[in-house]
Amino acid sequence: xxxxxxxxxxxxxxxxxxxxxxxxxxxxxxxxxxxxxxxxxxxxxxxxxxxxxxxxxxxxxxxxxxxxxxxxxxxxxxxxxxxxxxxxxxxxxxxxxxxxxxxxxxxxxxxxxxxxxxxxxxxxxxxxxxxxxxxxxxxxxxxxxxxxxxxxxxxxxxxxxxxxxxxxxxxxxxxxxxxxxxxxxxxxxxxxxxxxxxxxxxxxxxxxxxxxxxxxxxxxxxxxxxxxxxxxxxxxxxxxxxxxxxxxxxxxxxxxxxxxxxxxxxxxxxxxxxxxxxxxxxxxxxxxxxxxxxxxxxxxxxxxxxxxxxxxxxxxxxxxxxxxxxxxxxxxxxxxxxxxxxxxxxxxxxxxxxxxxxxxxxxxxxxxxxxxxxxxxxxxxxxxxxxxxxxxxxxxxxxxxxxxxxxxxxxxxxxxxxxxxxxxxxxxxxxxxxxxxxxxxxxxxxxxxxxxxxxxxxxxxxxxxxxxxxxxxxxxxxxxxxxxxxxxxxxxxxxxxxxxxxxxxxxxxxxxxxxxxxxxxxxxxxxxxxxxxxxxxxxxxxxxxxxxxxxxxxxxxxxxxxxxxxxxxxxxxxxxxxxxxxxxxxxxxxxxxxxxxxxxxxxxxxxxxxxxxxxxxxxxxxxxxxxxxxxxxxxxxxxxxxxxxxxxxxxxxxxxxxxxxxxxxxxxxxxxxxxxxxxxxxxxxxxxxxxxxxxxxxxxxxxxxxxxxxxx
Amino acid sequence: xxxxxxxxxxxxxxxxxxxxxxxxxxxxxxxxxxxxxxxxxxxxxxxxxxxxxxxxxxxxxxxxxxxxxxxxxxxxxxxxxxxxxxxxxxxxxxxxxxxxxxxxxxxxxxxxxxxxxxxxxxxxxxxxxxxxxxxxxxxxxxxxxxxxxxxxxxxxxxx
Ligand code: FES
Ligand code: FES
Numbered sequence: 057x058x059x060x061x062x063x064x065x066x067x068x069x070x071x072x073x074x075x076x077x078x079x080x081x082x083x084x085x086x087x088x089x090x091x092x093x094x095x096x097x098x099x100x101x102x103x104x105x106x107x108x109x110x111x112x113x114x115x116x117x118x119x120x121x122x123x124x125x126x127x128x129x130x131x132x133x134x135x136x137x138x139x140x141x142x143x144x145x146x147x148x149x150x151x152x153x154x155x156x157x158x159x160x161x162x163x164x165x166x167x168x169x170x171x172x173x174x175x176x177x178x179x180x181x182x183x184x185x186x187x188x189x190x191x192x193x194x195x196x197x198x199x200x201x202x203x204x205x206x207x208x209x210x211x212x213x214x215x216x217x218x219x220x221x222x223x224x225x226x227x228x229x230x231x232x233x234x235x236x237x238x239x240x241x242x243x244x245x246x247x248x249x250x251x252x253x254x255x256x257x258x259x260x261x262x263x264x265x266x267x268x269x270x271x272x273x274x275x276x277x278x279x280x281x282x283x284x285x286x287x288x289x290x291x292x293x294x295x296x297x298x299x300x301x302x303x304x305x306x307x308x309x310x311x312x313x314x315x316x317x318x319x320x321x322x323x324x325x326x327x328x329x330x331x332x333x334x335x336x337x338x339x340x341x342x343x344x345x346x347x348x349x350x351x352x353x354x355x356x357x358x359x360x361x362x363x364x365x366x367x368x369x370x371x372x373x374x375x376x377x378x379x380x381x382x383x384x385x386x387x388x389x390x391x392x393x394x395x396x397x398x399x400x401x402x403x404x405x406x407x408x409x410x411x412x413x414x415x416x417x418x419x420x421x422x423x424x425x426x427x428x429x430x431x432x433x434x435x436x437x438x439x440x441x442x443x444x445x446x447x448x449x450x451x452x453x454x455x456x457x458x459x460x461x462x463x464x465x466x467x468x469x470x471x472x473x474x475x476x477x478x479x480x481x482x483x484x485x486x487x488x489x490x491x492x493x494x495x496x497x498x499x500x501x502x503x504x505x506x507x508x509x510x511x512x513x514x515x516x517x518x519x520x521x522x523x524x525x526x527x528x529x530x531x532x533x534x535x536x537x538x539x540x541x542x543x544x545x546x547x548x549x550x551x552x553x554x555x556x557x558x559x560x561x562x563x564x565x566x567x568x569x570x571x572x573x574x575x576x577x578x579x580x581x582x583x584x585x586x587x588x589x590x591x592x593x594x595x596x597x598x599x600x601x602x603x604x605x606x607x608x609x610x611x612x613x614x615x616x617x618x619x620x621x622x623x624x625x626x627x628x629x630x631x632x633x634x635x636x637x638x639x640x641x642x643x644x645x646x647x648x649x650x651x652x653x654x655x656x657x658x659x660x661x662x663x664x665x666x667x668x669x670x671x672x673x674x675x676x677x678x679x680x681x682x683x684x685x686x687x688x689x690x691x692x693x694x695x696x697x698x699x700x701x702x703x704x705x706x707x708x709x710x711x712x713x714x715x716x717x718x719x720x721x722x723x724x725x726x727x728x729x730x731x732x733x734x735x736x737x738x739x740x741x742x743x744x745x746x747x748x749x750x751x752x753x754x755x756x757x758x759x760x761x762x763x764x765x766x767x768x
Numbered sequence: 769x770x771x772x773x774x775x776x777x778x779x780x781x782x783x784x785x786x787x788x789x790x791x792x793x794x795x796x797x798x799x800x801x802x803x804x805x806x807x808x809x810x811x812x813x814x815x816x817x818x819x820x821x822x823x824x825x826x827x828x829x830x831x832x833x834x835x836x837x838x839x840x841x842x843x844x845x846x847x848x849x850x851x852x853x854x855x856x857x858x859x860x861x862x863x864x865x866x867x868x869x870x871x872x873x874x875x876x877x878x879x880x881x882x883x884x885x886x887x888x889x890x891x892x893x894x895x896x897x898x899x900x901x902x903x904x905x906x907x908x909x910x911x912x913x914x915x916x917x918x919x920x921x922x923x924x925x926x927x
Contacts, residue, residue: 070862073870074877075854076805076845083804234905236809236817236871285807285871286905319810527869527906659865663911667868670908693814693903701896701909 061540061721062713064659067532068551069283069525081240081255081282081316088242088314092302093163095153095170096325097145100181100394100686101191102174104143104152110169116157118166119305126271130300131264132293136195137360137397139269139300145174146194146359147394148686149325154301156313179394181683183333183354186391195392201357202365202390204372206615208444209383214347218339224419226336226412227752228735230681230688231329231401234698237285238322239294243302244312249276250303255284256295258564259554260522265296266303277303281554284526288671289400291526292566293362294327320692327399328681330367330390331356334375334412339383344424346435348383351375353409357390358397364390367398369495371405373619376444377413378455378487379435384444395683400566403731406490407672411753414486414736419749428740429459429468429485436487447608447618454712455487458627458649461710466629466647475744483631483645484740490729491620492572492719494563496610497603503563505574505601509538509581513592517542517585519578521562522554523570528727529660530570536656537575537720541582542589560598568624568725571656575720577601604718622716624652624724628669628733632741639757639764641677641742646670646707651714652729654722658711661726666707668730674699675731676738676753776840778803779847789835794818796834797844805845805874809903816902819875820844826882826901845874848881853926857881860919861912868906875902880916888927889920 072078095118109118121128121142128142129135141152152172155163178191185191186199193199215221243252250270256262259279266277284291302315317326333354339347353371357364372388421431436456441449463469468483475481493499508520519538525531531551539549552559562574581599588595610617631645648665655661678697682689690696715722739750748763774785778801785796794811797803797820806829809817813831820829821843848854857880860866867873876899883890883898890898895916896909904912920927 064865066862067865067867069870070865070867071858073867073873074858074861075849076874076877078870079804080807080871082808083798086799086802086804234903236815236869236903236905237807238809284869286869288905319812529868659911663865663868663907666908666910667906668908671905692812693810694812698903698905699908700900700903701913702900704908706892706910706913707908 061536062655062658064657065532065536065546067529067660068535069531078283080237080285081242081253084282085242085314088312090156090158090311090313091160091163092154092156092305092313092315093167094151094301095155095167097141097148097150097152099145099174099176100148100179102145102176104141104145105173105175108171110166112166113162116162116166117305117309119154119156119301119308120152123304123308124269125307127268129268130296131268132296132362133365134361137297137362139304147396149396150359151301154305156305156309179686181393183356183391186393199392200389201361201392202368204369204388204615206372206445207385208442208446211348211350211383211385214339214383215350218347219342220340221337222340222420222423223335223337224416224751226334226415228332228408228411229754230331230683231675231679232323232681232696233288233290233401235286235288235290238319239298239317239326241295241298241302241315242312243306245306245310249278250306251278251280252299252303253280253282254295254299255282255291257284257287257291257524257526257566259556260561261293261564262296262299263556266299269300270303270307279556281524284524287526288402289404290326292400292564294399323696324687324691325396327362327397329401330364330398330405330408332408334409336412336416338420344426346381349381351386353386353388355390356393356395356398358393358395360397362397362399364398367400367405371409373445373491373495374406375409375413377410378437378489378625380437380441381435386444402668402671403728404567406728407732407735410488410732411735411739415739415751418740418743422749432487443619445619446616450606451622451716452714453625454651454714455625458625458651458712461712462627462629462647462649465708465710466645468629471631480634480636480745482741482743482745483629484737484744485627485629486733486736486740487627488729488732489623489625490568490725490732492622492624492725493569493620494567495619496612496617499573499601500603505562505577506560507562507574507577507581507599508560509585509597511585511595513594515548515591517544517549518552519550520552520559521574522559523562523565523574524554525551526565528664529657533571533656533660534575534578537578538582540721541579542586568728571723572716572719572725575723576718579720621718622724624650624726624729626650626729626733628737630734630737630741632738632745634742634745634760639760641755643673643704646704648707648709648733649712650709651712652726653716653719653724654713655711655726656721656723661711662709664726665709665730669707669734670699670704672731672734673704673738676735677755678703680754680756774834774838776837776842778842779844785834785837789833791834792830793832793834793837794829797829803844803846807871807874809871814903816879817872817875819878819902821878821882824885826879845877848878853881853923856923856926857919860915860922864911864915864918866907866911866915872902872904876904876912880919883916884920884927890916
């Protein structure tokens, strides 16, 4: 039975967005008294030996490290990223100065006249360079930002007794977010306080990152979120990096300043998805059964750690994927290199990990001469099975039903057989899961979400939290949850746009936690308010996070226990045809079946599915981002291809309900997992089409040409 | 362009422009005329967020210099949304849930208008082609295509 909460309503923001009346940051401040422009380092790595700054006209300023009133570092997870580069630069594009003033032309002229002399140091451009400590160590003692090692069962004995050992390495590339609205900030000073308007996912993250840099109390730093034109992780920490220099400038000049990146700057210097190299070694017995996996994950974290530690954690906790393998060892490291820092991007380490594991399962099946779908079946997780962190799968696992469904929808079985004999056609399937919320005890000990529900004397109810609407539909889904719990018309419930001065900290808009974790608080608060409802009176409810009691306790030292309270699950099928002359891949079909608890709004969730799968297909095939001589070769939107309406056919999807006890009306996370499965399914389809093993995304025609020439 | 003035029609009203002929139409629309429904996504003619109809044709306003505007007839989302056709498209976008972050959407609505002007009963492929100059990073396009089909159906006779 589909749940009534899933019935589609009209999004709260739909008409304003379609009619163009929704005001994004640069619409709210179309003209600004002062503009800011960053001066970026022009080399990848080196020491700043001297700088020469031009005289600036009255009203213009050049701000740098010396102007930082507090500590010259941004507080993210650790504090390694300076507000302004001071003695050293670690990537081409690191901010050294911010120029502010009234006229853009004059600013550009000042920009041209700044000279920085560097003593260059050989940069680390690859994981190998970083491991070899090329040019000397940059972070800690070994260039490793973070290391996570987990194991489950016994790994060495099965390898000693194995009948066969198969191993392979998988690679994924950088990806650019290309949120349509570039990074945008506007800041001013008012009564001893710093006020920042920002297109951002995490207003409280920005505030936290500025406390030490400005040397000010958090209460004197106010962050107001503006309607956010896409983010996908690209506005999780990166706004901090721009807010730092801007805050220093406003602190000094005490005038309003607007800082909006143009698309070129945004693409060149903003953070990207972590590239990965994942090695999987598998011990097999005589029958071809998997005895153990030994997995090594390396992520390219770029120049500063930002949230590499957390991305790595998710990659490590996800790489086992939906399979119950008795013995597994996973070592993960994130390395420092001289590239723009890698950071959050939809999926957050899971797409990389799942691409590797799913491609590896295909590889094993291929080597064993088995059907890839049948090969996977004995290992599919079931309720009660252990996880790689010795936690437990608590929910009923619906993978068998989902498999049946996707086979019917896509015609996979017959096509798979047919395409064995039809060259250049292929079909591929992938399984995946995605944990909801922060890893381990993150929600309980670090985030400690809180929301308010306020009712005015007209009996209108307002939801106060720090999770932002960035396209995913939260301003609608939160209201649906509250309106159902209160039994109040949807029109009478409102979502308040986050502003650190008026909303409590319900945590960042990340980790697929908004509906599952914070939405649940909205539901609980609304239930309380309903019980205590006093018509015509103002009322306020405060709701704090309470950890679910069903979990296997998490131990952060041993990394054992439930890494997540629940998982969302998915199966994807992709069908392709490869052009035998040009090796262009033509995607013929896209299917997805998902279990994400209960969808809070079917149409919104379908939008997430289609958008996520198409974005992931871009990652699989179109979105090439090559790094050479310190920069990305695809420097503009004309070189970096994101999918257009002509690149992929329409997506067919289905949703299977499986209510989660601790999620809003049974909901689990949806926004990220829809990205996880397309790349491996695409890789599998292309593998069949050209009869080779795809071990890398993006899959480029050049690579296919080479692979088939080698005749593998 | 006598007396250094440029005259054109914007959403049915006459505008006289006296500044530099080199400025981008996009900036003049946003900064001088307050038409902020026209967005800047790339500034290089790739994304379509700044789409407008110039003499009835879908054009990226970031690629148009003011010097070429004399005598032109211009429609932006601000104008389109006041028309029956515009209202129909906007309603169809809302019904199909064809908005996510919304930043590309005003441009998409302009593209939808252009598609429907050219063919009141477009096929899925016509629509895919017609909006292919407008990039959307959120939706994966299907719901947008559905919206255009819905507008075509419900707005029977409007185009
Ligand atoms: S801003 Fe004009 S096409 Fe992108
Ligand atoms: S809705 Fe976000 S870019 Fe289209």
